[in-house]
Amino acid sequence: xxxxxxxxxxxxxxxxxxxxxxxxxxxxxxxxxxxxxxxxxxxxxxxxxxxxxxxxxxxxxxxxxxxxxxxxxxxxxxxxxxxxxxxxxxxxxxxxxxxxxxxxxxxxxxxxxxxxxxxxxxxxxxxxxxxxxxxxxxxxxxxxxxxxxxxxxxxxxxxxxxxxxxxxxxxxxxxxxxxxxxxxxxxxxxxxxxxxxxxxxxxxxxxxxxxxxx
Numbered sequence: 001x002x003x004x005x006x007x008x009x010x011x012x013x014x015x016x017x018x019x020x021x022x023x024x025x026x027x028x029x030x031x032x033x034x035x036x037x038x039x040x041x042x043x044x045x046x047x048x049x050x051x052x053x054x055x056x057x058x059x060x061x062x063x064x065x066x067x068x069x070x071x072x073x074x075x076x077x078x079x080x081x082x083x084x085x086x087x088x089x090x091x092x093x094x095x096x097x098x099x100x101x102x103x104x105x106x107x108x109x110x111x112x113x114x115x116x117x118x119x120x121x122x123x124x125x126x127x128x129x130x131x132x133x134x135x136x137x138x139x140x141x142x143x144x145x146x147x148x149x150x151x152x153x154x155x156x157x158x159x160x161x162x163x164x165x166x167x168x169x170x171x172x173x174x175x176x177x178x179x180x181x182x183x184x185x186x187x188x189x190x191x192x193x194x195x196x197x198x199x200x201x202x203x204x205x206x207x208x209x210x211x212x213x214x
Contacts, residue, residue: 032075032124040066044076051079056087067104074115077108078127085134098138105131109147125157129167136170145174165196172202181210 081104088097128151135144175184191199
């Protein structure tokens with residue numbers, strides 16, 4: 001009986017150690033800035049999941065303390081910008097959502113560019129398009145052009161074909177709104193080469209608008 005109790009104790013200790021190990025693995029370091037450890041990285045992932053589920057208030061409430069405690073945490077700032085921007089277009093929008101989204105986008109981009117200048121580039125290239133989309137939605141086409149041109153310079157680094165299509169389509173939209181139809185058409189053609197159905201529709205509209213102008 002005594003040997004059985006010792007065996008059970010050993011099994012319990014082994015089980016506890018295994019659970020602790022898996023708990024540590026579950027809270028992996030941030031994939032972009034590994035200096036941000038476990039719990040914060042997991043919280044940012046959770047906030048992103050909440051945002052994608054349109055639970056913007058919960059996402060923002062989770063991210064705000066992290067950005068206050070870790071003011072150079074790029075991914076937390078980026079997710080907070082997106083959450084504010086998307087909430088601004090929802091039924092739960094708040095008066096300062098647009099202002100706050102703009103602030104967090106600019107802070108995240110400043111962090112990205114500061115690290116780039118220091119020779120420590122972040123392996124993340126979607127923010128220029130995201131900020132460009134936000135600026136388009138708010139009628140700031142000149143600012144959107146500047147951001148999207150930066151995204152265009154990093155086009156080959158974007159993680160997917162869909163991401164590349166979005167940059168090209170959004171910049172094409174900016175040029176279309178500005179009456180720069182040839183530039184808009186050229187970008188739509190590049191997006192079509194990448195398989196964008198949206199670009200095909202946009203190109204038809206651009207040609208019609210250019211024709212009516214002439």
